[in-house]
Amino acid sequence: MDNITIFDVAKKAGVSKSTVSRVINNKKNVNEKTRQKILQVIDELDFQPSNSARSLVTKKTRNIGLILPDLGDCFFAKFTKGAEEICRSNNYNLLMISSYWDVKAEQDRIDILHNNRMDGLLLVSGSSISRSYINQLENKNLPIVVIDRLLPNTKIPTVNPDNFHGAYTGLKHLIKLGHEKISCVQGPGDLYSVQERIRGYRTAVTEKNPHFNPQKYIFQGQFDRESGYKAARKIIKTRPRSTAVFFTNDRMAVGGMEAFKEANIKIPEDISILGCDDLDYVSLLSPPLTTLEQPREKMGQKGISILMDIIENSRENKKQKKEKDWSFKFEMKLKIRGSTGPVPSR
Amino acid sequence: MDNITIFDVAKKAGVSKSTVSRVINNKKNVNEKTRQKILQVIDELDFQPSNSARSLVTKKTRNIGLILPDLGDCFFAKFTKGAEEICRSNNYNLLMISSYWDVKAEQDRIDILHNNRMDGLLLVSGSSISRSYINQLENKNLPIVVIDRLLPNTKIPTVNPDNFHGAYTGLKHLIKLGHEKISCVQGPGDLYSVQERIRGYRTAVTEKNPHFNPQKYIFQGQFDRESGYKAARKIIKTRPRSTAVFFTNDRMAVGGMEAFKEANIKIPEDISILGCDDLDYVSLLSPPLTTLEQPREKMGQKGISILMDIIENSRENKKQKKEKDWSFKFEMKLKIRGSTGPVPSR
DNA sequence: AATTATCGTGGGAGCGCTCCCACAACTCCT
DNA sequence: AGGAGTTGTGGGAGCGCTCCCACGATAATT
Numbered sequence: 001m002d003n004i005t006i007f008d009v010a011k012k013a014g015v016s017k018s019t020v021s022r023v024i025n026n027k028k029n030v031n032e033k034t035r036q037k038i039l040q041v042i043d044e045l046d047f048q049p050s051n052s053a054r055s056l057v058t059k060k061t062r063n064i065g066l067i068l069p070d071l072g073d074c075f076f077a078k079f080t081k082g083a084e085e086i087c088r089s090n091n092y093n094l095l096m097i098s099s100y101w102d103v104k105a106e107q108d109r110i111d112i113l114h115n116n117r118m119d120g121l122l123l124v125s126g127s128s129i130s131r132s133y134i135n136q137l138e139n140k141n142l143p144i145v146v147i148d149r150l151l152p153n154t155k156i157p158t159v160n161p162d163n164f165h166g167a168y169t170g171l172k173h174l175i176k177l178g179h180e181k182i183s184c185v186q187g188p189g190d191l192y193s194v195q196e197r198i199r200g201y202r203t204a205v206t207e208k209n210p211h212f213n214p215q216k217y218i219f220q221g222q223f224d225r226e227s228g229y230k231a232a233r234k235i236i237k238t239r240p241r242s243t244a245v246f247f248t249n250d251r252m253a254v255g256g257m258e259a260f261k262e263a264n265i266k267i268p269e270d271i272s273i274l275g276c277d278d279l280d281y282v283s284l285l286s287p288p289l290t291t292l293e294q295p296r297e298k299m300g301q302k303g304i305s306i307l308m309d310i311i312e313n314s315r316e317n318k319k320q321k322k323e324k325d326w327s328f329k330f331e332m333k334l335k336i337r338g339s340t341g342p343v344p345s346r
Numbered sequence: 347m348d349n350i351t352i353f354d355v356a357k358k359a360g361v362s363k364s365t366v367s368r369v370i371n372n373k374k375n376v377n378e379k380t381r382q383k384i385l386q387v388i389d390e391l392d393f394q395p396s397n398s399a400r401s402l403v404t405k406k407t408r409n410i411g412l413i414l415p416d417l418g419d420c421f422f423a424k425f426t427k428g429a430e431e432i433c434r435s436n437n438y439n440l441l442m443i444s445s446y447w448d449v450k451a452e453q454d455r456i457d458i459l460h461n462n463r464m465d466g467l468l469l470v471s472g473s474s475i476s477r478s479y480i481n482q483l484e485n486k487n488l489p490i491v492v493i494d495r496l497l498p499n500t501k502i503p504t505v506n507p508d509n510f511h512g513a514y515t516g517l518k519h520l521i522k523l524g525h526e527k528i529s530c531v532q533g534p535g536d537l538y539s540v541q542e543r544i545r546g547y548r549t550a551v552t553e554k555n556p557h558f559n560p561q562k563y564i565f566q567g568q569f570d571r572e573s574g575y576k577a578a579r580k581i582i583k584t585r586p587r588s589t590a591v592f593f594t595n596d597r598m599a600v601g602g603m604e605a606f607k608e609a610n611i612k613i614p615e616d617i618s619i620l621g622c623d624d625l626d627y628v629s630l631l632s633p634p635l636t637t638l639e640q641p642r643e644k645m646g647q648k649g650i651s652i653l654m655d656i657i658e659n660s661r662e663n664k665k666q667k668k669e670k671d672w673s674f675k676f677e678m679k680l681k682i683r684g685s686t687g688p689v690p691s692r
Numbered sequence: 693a694a695t696t697a698t699c700g701t702g703g704g705a706g707c708g709c710t711c712c713c714a715c716a717a718c719t720c721c722t
Numbered sequence: 723a724g725g726a727g728t729t730g731t732g733g734g735a736g737c738g739c740t741c742c743c744a745c746g747a748t749a750a751t752t
Contacts, residue, residue, distance in 0.1 A: 005737090005738055005739080006738065006739065006740095007738080007739095015701075015702085016701065016702045016703075017702090017703095017738090017739080017740095018701070018702060018703075018740085018741085019700080019701060019702080021739070021740060021741085022700095022701090025740080028699095029698090029699060029700055029701085030699095030700070030701090031699085031700060031701090034700080034701090048461040049738080049739070050402065050463065050737085050738055050739070051398075051401075051407075051462055051463055052397075052398045052399075052400075052401035052402040052407070052463065052737085052738080052739090053398075053402050053707090053737070053738035053739035053740085054398075054738080054739060054740075055397075055398035055707095055739095056396065056398040056399050056402055056706095056707050056708065056709085056737090056738080056739070056740090057706080057707050057738090057739055057740045057741080058707090058739090058740070058741095059707085061397075061398070063441075070427065071423060071426045071427040071430050072423050072424050072426065072427030072428075072643065073423065074420040074423060074626060076423075077417060077418050077419065077420060077422075077423040077426075078418050080417045080418065080423075080442070081416065081417040081418030081444065082418075084417050084442060084443065084444055085444075088443065088444075093441050093443075093462060094441065094442060094443070095409075095439050095440065095441050095442075096426070096430060096440060096441075096442055097430065097434065097439075097440070098427065098430055098431075098434075115394040116397055116439060117396065117397055117398065254630055279627075280420060280627070281625075281626075281627035281630070284600055284627070284631060285630060285631070285632070286607075286631070286632040297418060351707090351708055351709080352708065352709065353708080353709095361731080361732085362731065362732045362733075363708090363709080363710095363732090363733095364710085364711085364731070364732060364733075365730085365731060365732080367709070367710060367711085368730095368731090371710080374729090375728090375729060375730055375731085376729095376730070376731090377729085377730060377731090380730080380731090395708080395709070396707085396708055396709070398707085398708080398709090399707070399708035399709035399710085399737090400708080400709055400710075401709095401737095402707090402708080402709070402710090402736095402737050402738065402739085403708090403709055403710045403711080403736080403737050404709090404710070404711095404737090405737085
C-alpha cells in the first residue's frame with residue numbers, strides 16, 4: 001500500500017534517490033527538466049515522504065505541542081483555534097493536551113511532549129509559574145512560548161492581554177457613568193492577570209478620588225461562577241452598597257448577576273456590572289454583559305508565530321542565537337452592553 | 347543533549363542493544379536481573395526511545411488525528427476533551443485540525459493526516475457525507491471512526507446520539523404539559539441528526555393526534571442563531587400561533603428566544619421553548635433553556651476507544667480481521683428548565 | 693591553453709530503532 | 723546418554739530518508 005519510497009520514485013524517474021531528495025526539499029542544483037520529471041513521477045506514484053525517516057535524520061518533527069488547562073473549556077478553545085490556524089499554514093501539526101489546572105500534571109505533559117520530540121511548545125498555564133519551574137523550562141532546550149502569564153527575568157517569550165490598561169479602560173467607563181463606589185471581585189491572587197487587572201482598578205478609582213479606599217471594596221473570588229455569586233452576596237450586605245462591580249472575569253460576573261437578580265437588585269438600574277474576557281455567550285445574557293474582550297484567538301496565533309520564528313531561526317543560524325526579548329501585549333477592547341448604565345440617582 | 351540512544355544504555359549496562367530493546371518493549375525472555383539493571387541505567391541516563399526511529403520500523407506512530415469543523419466552537423470542544431482523555435491514558439497523541447465546515451477542506455485534512463502517518467482518524471464531520479466520500483474513506487486503509495453522522499452500508503464505525511428518541515422524549519414532555527400546536531425549527535436537512543430529530547418530532551406530535559399536520563408547523567433553519575431568530579419571527583406571524591417550539595439545536599433556540607422576547611411574548615407563559623444540545627451556557631439564559639443533552643464528551647471518548655480497539659486488533663491478528671459492526675448510540679437526556687411550562691389557558 | 697569555479701548528479705554512511713536468526717547454556721524427557 | 727525443548731543473549735539487516743563527498747561536464751577566469 002504505502003510502500004512507495006524515495007527509491008521507487010528515483011527508479012521510475014531514472015535518477016538517484018539523492019536527486020529526488022533534492023527535489024522534495026526544494027534544494028538547488030537540480031536541472032529544471034529533471035525536477036519536472038521527478039515532480040511528475042511523484043504525482044503519478046502519489047509519493048509522500050515518510051515523516052519518521054525524515055525526523056530520524058533531521059531531528060525535526062514538525063509537531064508543536066499545545067498544553068492548556070482544559071480542552072473542553074470555551075475560554076481556551078479560542079487559543080486552540082488560533083494556534084491551529086498558524087500551524088496549519090506553516091505545515092506544522094498541532095498536538096494538544098490538557099493539564100487540568102494542575103501544576104504537576106502540567107509538568108508531566110511538558111515532559112511527555114518533550115519526549116515525543118516536539119519542535120516547540122505553547123503553554124497556556126493554569127496557574128502561576130514558580131521560579132524553579134521557569135528554570136526547568138529554560139533548561140529543556142526546547143522552544144517554549146507561554147500565554148497569559150508573566151515570566152520575570154527570563155528569555156521565554158510570553159503573550160498576554162494588556163490587563164492593566166484593559167481594566168483601567170473599563171473602570172473609566174464606569175466612572176464616566178457617574179459611579180464612585182465601585183467594588184471589585186478579584187480572582188486567584190497569584191495570577192499575573194489578576195494582579196494587573198486589580199492594579200488597573202485601583203489606579204482608575206483612586207485617580208480623581210484620592211479619598212477612596214479600594215481595599216474596602218475588593219472581594220475575593222476564585223474565577224468560577226459560584227465564587228462570583230458569593231462575592232455578590234457579600235456586596236449586597238455591605239453598606240453603603242456599591243453602585244457598580246468589576247468582576248475580574250466573566251464567569252464570576254455571571255454568578256454575580258444571578259445573585260443580584262435573586263435579591264431583586266436591577267441591572268443596570270440599581271447596579272452596573274463589568275466583566276472581563278468576553279466569553280462567547282455573555283452577550284446573550286439578560287442584560288448582555290459589558291465586558292473586556294481578550295483577543296484569545298489572536299493570542300494563540302501570535303504564540304505559534306513566535307514559536308515558528310524561534311524554530312526556523314535556530315535552524316538557520318545556530319551560532320548567533322539572537323535571543324530577542326519576545327513579549328507581546330494585546331489590547332483588551334471594552335464591549336459596552338446592557339449591564340452597565342448611569343449611576344442611580346439615589 | 348538528547349543523544350542518548352539505546353546503544354548508550356546497552357554499553358553502560360554491559361549488554362547488547364537487542365536486550366535493551368526487549369526491555370523497553372516489555373518482551374519476555376529477559377533475565378530478571380538484567381532487566382532490573384537495564385531499567386536502572388535507563389533511569390540514570392534518562393533515556394527516551396526515539397519515536398521516529400521506532401515508527402520507521404514499526405509503521406506505527408501512536409498518533410491519532412481528530413478532524414472537526416471548528417476547534418474554537420464550544421460545541422466541539424467537548425468532543426475534543428473526551429477524545430484527548432482516552433488518547434492520553436493509552437499513550438497516544440492527539441492531533442487536531444479544523445475543517446471549517448467545508449467538505450473539500452475536510453478531505454484535504456484527511457489526506458494531510460493520512461500522509462502524516464496517523465494510526466487512526468476521528469472525524470466529526472461538518473456536513474453530510476456522500477457515498478463516494480465513504481468509499482474513499484474505506485479505501486484509505488486507515489482506521490476511521492465518524493461521529494455524529496450515519497454512514498449507511500459501510501463498515502466505518504459511527505458514534506451518534508440517539509436523536510430520534512431524544513427528540514421524541516422532549517416532545518412528549520411538551521405534550522404532557524398540554525401543548526398541541528407545537529412548531530419545529532429544523533436545521534440543514536441533509537444532516538442525519540436533523541432528520542432523526544424531525545422524525546422524533548413527527549412521531550410524538552401525531553401519535554395521539556392524527557389530525558395534526560406537522561408539515562405546516564415545520565420551519566426551516568440553518569443551525570445558527572440568526573436563522574433561529576428568523577424562524578421565530580415567522581412563527582409569531584403565523585395564526586393560530588403555536589404554544590411551543592422545538593428548535594433542533596440550542597443556537598437556533600437562543601435566536602428564537604430573542605425574537606419572542608422582542609415581540610413581548612413571554613417564555614414560558616405564552617410560549618414554551620425546547621432546544622437541543624445543551625450547550626454550556628443555555629442554563630444561564632433567562633429563562634434557562636429546557637433542552638436535550640448530547641453527551642459529547644462521552645462520545646469523543648467512545649470514538650477513540652473504538653479506534654484503539656481497531657488499531658490494536660489489526661496489530662495483533664491481521665489474518666482474521668473481524669470487522670465487527672461498530673455503531674454506537676448515546677441517550678440524550680432531557681434537561682427540564684425554565685423555558686418550558688404548561689400550555690397557556692388561552 | 694591552462695586553471696579554477698560552478699552545476700548536476702550519484703554513492704555511501706548513518707540516523708536509532710525493531711526484528712529475525714544464530715547460538716550457547718540449561719532443563720527435561722524417554 | 724542423547725535428542726528435543728526452553729531461556730537468555732548478541733549480531734546483522736533494514737526501515738526511508740538526509741547529507742556529505744566525489745566526480746564528470748561545463749562555464750568562467752587568468
